[in-house]
Amino acid sequence: MLPDWNRLRVLFHVVRSGSVSAAARELHVTQSAVSQSLAKLEAEVGAQLFVRRPRRLVPTPAGTRLFGVVAPFVEALEGGVEEIHRAHHELSGVVRLGAPVEFGTHRLPPLLAAFRHEHPGIRFELTLGHPSLLLPRLDEGRLELAFVDVFDAPGSRPSTAGLEVVEVLEERLVLVGSRAYEAEHLAGSRAQRRLEAASFVAYQPAAPEIRGWFRHHFDRVPARLEIALAVESVQAVIEAVRLGMGLGVVPSHTVSADLDTGALVAITTRRRAIRSRVTLVRLLDKVPSRAEKAFVRALGRSRGSGAT
């Protein structure tokens, strides 16, 4: 059984200062309190830790041994507590982020770079992956913030229990095809049956974004779709679409140039385009560090979003 740790602290001060009275001053207690504390520690440990000499104490080998154990702990503890204070009160430290591959590769780095320019003392560690990877890590305390792109599909939105969710980015999603593919397979038609018969390039075999597009524009999901390619990369999807492998859903800003030149054609209906929201997620009960706060504020300013 380990002895009382506060008594070990008393022993540390007695050995370092050289006397009971000096230790009492350092600890802001009376000499009597220190004397009794040492006596109790000796009883707990079952060994004499000091020899009492006139006007002073002499540590025994056992007392010296314990001091040797406690002294490095005091040093490490002082360093640790100071570091925690510094992290809590200064704009510095590491913020661990999670983000989807696409967002984290292309959209986030410019934001981080701009932020770092204003706050060089803050560093980031970025984990790229699907929300199914990121949200558990957030839950386990391994990430401070997670960017999550959640499509408006029933059954796919994860639980927000215990989480604070803030929308930080919204982008329009469009279904596009190459000019040649559109001419051959649709010839200008926007009928649902004609569209369902086309081939598609998706991000996953289940093609949730394609089904979402149909649900949004026609209120129903096709029983089956021809997924010519599944690849979790917006750039790869765009390239496959350019090559005429089929239609694909992409953020409109990624193909704005192709749409302007007419190389790609947007498949539109009377309904507005789907909007995809990237949300920032963090643990509800976790007190954010100043670095985290500063970053979240900067995100809000860069998007003009006043979300709380």
Added chain:
Amino acid sequence: MLPDWNRLRVLFHVVRSGSVSAAARELHVTQSAVSQSLAKLEAEVGAQLFVRRPRRLVPTPAGTRLFGVVAPFVEALEGGVEEIHRAHHELSGVVRLGAPVEFGTHRLPPLLAAFRHEHPGIRFELTLGHPSLLLPRLDEGRLELAFVDVFDAPGSRPSTAGLEVVEVLEERLVLVGSRAYEAEHLAGSRAQRRLEAASFVAYQPAAPEIRGWFRHHFDRVPARLEIALAVESVQAVIEAVRLGMGLGVVPSHTVSADLDTGALVAITTRRRAIRSRVTLVRLLDKVPSRAEKAFVRALGRSRGSGAT
């Protein structure tokens, strides 16, 4: 200001066990006590150490940092306390001794060897030197036991305050000269004036043992003595006496063979020979380890001395 150390212990158990309830079981307190203790630690440190999730806690970086400081301390403390227990309850460990050069070089080693034969688990560290070196070290807790040869001379006996002094060895001291030297300078005379005119070989320039010899045999000390050689070595003194450099005081057992053959002659008077006592000194209030106790008992048996 450092946080309460017993609360750090609570944090250690919570992180290691994974929950407040498990930590409570390990610490033999209620779950409520652990919960309150963590809350107070967070207030002391001024930073959140855990995020509260349903049915569990997640350490924050600050909590993980403190755990990283405390964990090695716990390991070292357990090792230290176990070692103290072992040293206290087993016949093992190190006994640090001090002894005069002569005694520690020739008389003590056979005693230590015999003792070690019976108690192989006990080791010794021997410091050779004058009592003026040994007694302060004893006082400072750097020696457990000190052998001290104290001549019966006023002003030279050190204070025994706070010390336990046990006589463990007694030997007769004789003043000797070579047969040739005695014939030439004394011619059998034992008159004090004739003796004072002789040359002497001493252990120190001040020759306290020579002055002690005169005080013992004639109740007065010569105003000046011719110290032909001063060397702190009994063997060196004996050799110098053999060579006729003068008279010297030596333990009688070291020259018994030379006295038998007549190579050396003892200068005697009607008074008995001086007796030199080697005493064993230790701190009065220091609880001796089992190793120390066993050694002191063995010393008593080897000398037939029943001293307490």
Added chain:
DNA sequence: ATTTCGCATTAGCATGACTAATGCTTCCCG
């Protein structure tokens, strides 16, 4: 929808850390 589980909170109490006072022993100084 109900039950389970673990953590947070509250009220109250037993106890142990602490203080004030005093005793003891050595050391210092005039």
Added chain:
DNA sequence: CGGGAAGCATTAGTCATGCTAATGCGAAAT
């Protein structure tokens, strides 16, 4: 050499606090 100083040990008493028992809360499991 005697009185005062210094530091540690001890005792008696106080009160702040660590703890328990009971309960509330919120998510997860059934």
